[in-house]
Amino acid sequence: MDLDIGIDLGSSRTRVFVDKKGIILDEASVAAYNVAENRIIAVGDDAYAMIGKTPDSIQAEYPLAGGVIAQSLLAEDMVTILLRHVCTSKIVMPRVVASIPGDITEVEKRAVVNAISSFGVRRVFLIENTKVAAMGAGIDIMSPHGTMVANLGAGTSNVAILSLGGLSVHKTLKLGGNDMDEDIVKYIRKKYSLIIGSPMAEKCKISVGCLSEPEEEKTFRVKGRDAISGLPRFVDVTSSEIMEVIMETAMQIVTLIKDVLEEAPPELVGDVYSDGILLTGGLAKIEGFSQLIADNTDIKVTVAENPEDCVILGCGRAINYIAEVERNAKSKNDINPLMAVY
Ligand SMILES: Nc1ncnc2c1ncn2[C@@H]1O[C@H](COP(=O)(O)OP(=O)(O)OP(=O)(O)O)[C@@H](O)[C@H]1O
């Protein structure tokens, strides 16, 4: 019996889709290990809860950064343990569709394949995350109609114009929600002499972060440690204040989108102008991002429904192309969105 699964190995979250079941895992891409014994003690959300709170003997880290694997052994352990929850049979070796950023080197691809293969899989098929994001949002990417997608995550922003199952233009920037969190950490330290960790900054971004004039001014209580006295302290920050802090990073993403538009082939420009730009990925949820992009491009911008799940749902849809790839393994001319079979 075949078991086909999809994996979205993201910089901040790992999601798994199992054919005929749906999304059955969505956990933080974090692994915590005992340094002296080099032994994993927790992965996923359990390991995320340890960030910033670990004693010297334990480290909790993200094995991925900028959408690619930064620590391969840690990534292998994390993926293996997470997949064990999903695929309990020791006999069935799954076929896996995994999403990757658009601009990725052969070495980086290999690292993804190795991390997944360490679990014991039959085959790994890679697919660009903009392609699966569009599929997950219900778009027919095989049609000759052009679709522009911006998949905005924690570590990467991927923008592409798709047509006929392929990427006509695409650009990737290793910049995303994590960089906004860092912007907030630095600002709070500089302005208020308060030291906070990235998880606190992320909470602040999610609750009051916005990128165009907020409908209502919200406040968020940032808790940390005073840089001088070392004692716990808090400050209240507002939406408009945080908007200024994260705007520069957001504008780099806007520039990326404009760069892709400038390179759009004339035949597809009309489609993009009439349909607009589709935003997917968790960062698309930040209030006012679609407005900021629309104001700077003069193009309509739509945020997909549950944007953070588009990539994994698309991986689930891309599973349907596996059989075709395996049947037509030798034919070169067929359009198939899956690439790089390992
Ligand atoms: N409601 C929200 N408001 C603002 N930001 C949000 C919200 N929900 C999630 N995010 C941010 O979205 C990012 C996570 O998005 P996503 O899950 O698409 O990333 P990822 O796939 O793990 O990363 P990448 O694709 O870059 O490797 C994080 O930076 C998170 O803080």
Ligand SMILES: [Mg+2]
């Ligand atoms: Mg992602």
